[in-house]
Each structure stands twice: as C-alpha cells, then as structure tokens.
Amino acid sequence: MGILVTGGTGLLGCKVVERLKRDGHEVRGMSRRSQPSPGWVVADLRSGRGVREAAAGMDVIVHCATAFGRGAEAAIAGRVVDAAERVGAHLVYVSIVGVDRVPLPYYQGKLAAERLIERSGRPHTILRATQFHDLLRVLFAGAARSPVMPVPALRFQPVDAGDVAHRLADLAVGEPLGRATDFAGPQVRDARDLAGAFLRATGRRRLMLPVRAPGRTFRAYRAGGHLAPEHADGTVTFEDYLAAHPDPWATSYRGMRS
Numbered sequence: 001m002g003i004l005v006t007g008g009t010g011l012l013g014c015k016v017v018e019r020l021k022r023d024g025h026e027v028r029g030m031s032r033r034s035q036p037s038p039g040w041v042v043a044d045l046r047s048g049r050g051v052r053e054a055a056a057g058m059d060v061i062v063h064c065a066t067a068f069g070r071g072a073e074a075a076i077a078g079r080v081v082d083a084a085e086r087v088g089a090h091l092v093y094v095s096i097v098g099v100d101r102v103p104l105p106y107y108q109g110k111l112a113a114e115r116l117i118e119r120s121g122r123p124h125t126i127l128r129a130t131q132f133h134d135l136l137r138v139l140f141a142g143a144a145r146s147p148v149m150p151v152p153a154l155r156f157q158p159v160d161a162g163d164v165a166h167r168l169a170d171l172a173v174g175e176p177l178g179r180a181t182d183f184a185g186p187q188v189r190d191a192r193d194l195a196g197a198f199l200r201a202t203g204r205r206r207l208m209l210p211v212r213a214p215g216r217t218f219r220a221y222r223a224g225g226h227l228a229p230e231h232a233d234g235t236v237t238f239e240d241y242l243a244a245h246p247d248p249w250a251t252s253y254r255g256m257r258s
Helices: 013-022 051-055 072-087 105-120 133-143 161-172 191-202 216-222 238-244
Strands: 002-006 026-031 040-042 060-063 090-096 124-129 148-152 207-211
Touching: 002 013, 013 026, 013 161, 026 051, 040 051, 051 072, 060 072, 060 161, 072 090, 072 105, 090 105, 090 161, 105 124, 124 161, 133 148, 133 191, 133 238, 148 191, 191 207, 191 238
Parallel strands: 002 026, 002 060, 026 040, 060 090, 090 124, 148 207
Antiparallel strands: none
8 A cells, every 4th residue: 555644754754654664555755855765755735846746646645744823734734635636545634632622723723624624525534632742741841941840730641652653554554434533642640740750750850830821722721622531542651651762851852753
C-alpha cells in the first residue's frame, strides 16, 4: 500500500513513517525541506507547491502536518483534500479531543479542518487524540525556570506520541471510518501531580503555584472538555515517557522520539 505522510519530520509524523515502514508499506514522507534518506518528497502545504506531485500514486494520505494562524489549518487541509481527490486516496487526519468544546483558536482551526474534510465527500478517517506528553513536559520545563513554578489548576490526560502513531498507522491501512473513536492517555491527572513527576524526573525542587485563569477557554478546560476518560487506550504514562526521554529539561520538541 502506498502511503504519503505529511509533516513526516515532525514529532508525530516521523513515528508514523517509522511504523508504516516497519510494516512493509511503501511510505513517502513529505517535508518542506529535502531529507538525506530516500523515500522523501519536498512540498509546501502553505503555498501548495509540490503537494499534488507528492500524492501521485498514493492509496492513503496521513495528514500529520499542522499550521498556526487564522485559517491556516483549514487552508493546508484543503490542499491535502484536493490532492486526495485527484488520486482517489483515503485521507487520515489527526485532530484533538475537545476541538468542539474548548474555544481555543488553534482548536477552532482543527475543527474547521475536520468539517472541510467531512464536507469533501472523500473517504476519510478523523482521529482525535488528547495532548501529547511532550507538550506538558515543555510547558513544565519553561515554568520550572522560575523558583516558583506556575501550574494551571486543571486536569490533563496526556498521551504518548508513539501510541498515537501506532493508532494512526492501523487506521491508515484499514477502511475509512469517518470519525474514529477518540484516543487518550492512560491516566487523567491534576497538572500539579504531573508537574511533580516532571520535577522528580529532572531532580529539581520548586514551589508550585496553582493558577486559575479566567475566560471561556479555561472554563471549558476545567469542565474536562479536553478529556476522554472512556477512551484511555494509551499505554505509556507520563513517568514512563520522562524516564525514556534523553533530556526532559529541554524546552523544545526538536529531535524527540520515543
């Protein structure tokens, strides 16, 4: 099966590429920059340059690339839909649990992309996942630079990017499902508890300051709009992830694999 993975060098995309290659599929990773290994194509989803050519001959497109800014996520999704239509490919899109409940601008962009894909009439599968462990680790690493560490008074259900990659790979080779079952981390936990795990893993001691932010977005978070406790199918806990990470104190995603 020929499978194109957009955002193939990103945190999630690279894991999807690796898993599909291990399973013996013809995998084409897509990136804005040329890569030193074979099996990669250069294309730019923002301008559309090279996207149709990258999709040529593919049976499935797994859309892992993302974009920030007003309308950007839907715009790049539209280019992927166009490419999928031209080659008759099954389109698999990764979204976020709570995009229809939490009024965060980035979430609204993901929801707009979902609706565009649904309206296209193309065979598709949309998977919503909870926040990655990586996101919380980077947030905690930044907050812990201060002697007093601000921690949001919220709960999270973080999931491992590798677990999500395995689920996406399975969906890519299956029949189109429309909306797939949500995919969430194994534990719903207070941010303070997760921050404590981060401090223990990095050997730091900090005073933690719970922060309750106002507004509709944080009300939705406090109500659990970003959680999916009934779909706690991830296997890697936050502590497992931290123990395997080469540099938990780093404040970027660059080079992270698990």
